[in-house]
Amino acid sequence: MHRHIPSTRALLIFDAVARHHGVGKAAQELFLTHSAVSQQLRQLEGQLGLQLVRRSARGTDLTEVGRRYHAQITGDLLRLQNHTREAMAQRADGTSLQLGCVPVFAERWLLPRLPAFLAEEPACSVHLQVYPTQTYMAEVPFDVAVQYDDAAWPGALQQPLLRETCVAVCAPGSRHRRAMARGDFSAVPLLQLSSRLGAWDDWFGHAGIAHTPAHSLGGHRFDLFSMLVEAVRADLGVGLVPQYFVQRELQSGELALAHPFVDSGLRGYSLFVARERAQERAIAAFVRWLTQAVAAQAPATAP
Secondary structure: OHHHOOOHHHHHHHHHHHHHOOHHHHHHHHOOOHHHHHHHHHHHHHHHOOOOEEEEOOEEEEOHHHHHHHHHHHHHHHHHHHHHHHHHHOOOOOEEEEEEEOHHHHHHHHHHHHHHHHHHOOOEEEEEEEOOOOOOOOOOOOOEEEEEOOOOOOOOEEEEEEEEEEEEEEOOOOOOHHHHHOOEOOOOOEOEEHHHOOHHHHHHHHHOOOEOOOOOOOOOEEOOHHHHHHHHHOOOOEEEEEHHHHHHHHHHOOOEEOOOOOEEEEEEEEEEEOHHHOOOHHHHHHHHHHHHHHHHHHHHOOO
16 A cells, blocks of 8 residues: 555655756755765655656756645644644643634634643643634544534534624714714724624624615725724724624724614524543533533623
């Protein structure tokens, strides 16, 4: 089985030759002789039964199959390097926690509170990664994760964590602020989150607001809540965001509530745990801590 897998040395040499378009510079980068690099290339081509490079008086170029093969192995080499570095980063006297999270929750809810968990588990190192929203992952690389309730993690243990409440926010000096406060959004530019088109219609319906723009899906559109909030700060319009995400700005006066309605919608976050690892100490400790932290913060969500 392994006879079809070239040596890492050969792949690294081929990668260097491909990047430098020549054997000489590749040899310099790898601290090898020109002949050693050429020999490894010939052996790799012999193993594959393909010509990867085309040698001429002007230098070395990749063949068409060589270009395709290099494009394929580049990502593999980078992943192997990252996996190796990750293994080297593990503490011999501690544990690691592969934690996946929806970015908006990680940035403004989890990270400010994470020091409390690490104070309880000082030997644990956390690797916090983005858990893509509305994306199916055949192999989930996390021990534990926080995502929306409808996230797909087949076989994981799922525990509801908290509901998401959303508020409409604007710049304190917005010329539309008085109109919005009395429920008139008809002339207000609505800022949109790309993954939540239609959220304004739901919010207006729940708030009982009838004076709305003729085209509620129009307006500037952003991929991230952080971008949307900066647009609100720049007074480009009004934004609809999770309440916890702007709690800090509301308290400091950098942003203001455009309208007093707080929408406790149907959307919520769940805690997902790899079933086969749920009883491991670090994972169980994190689940226990997070559940307690959510319960403790629940009364303090009003702006």
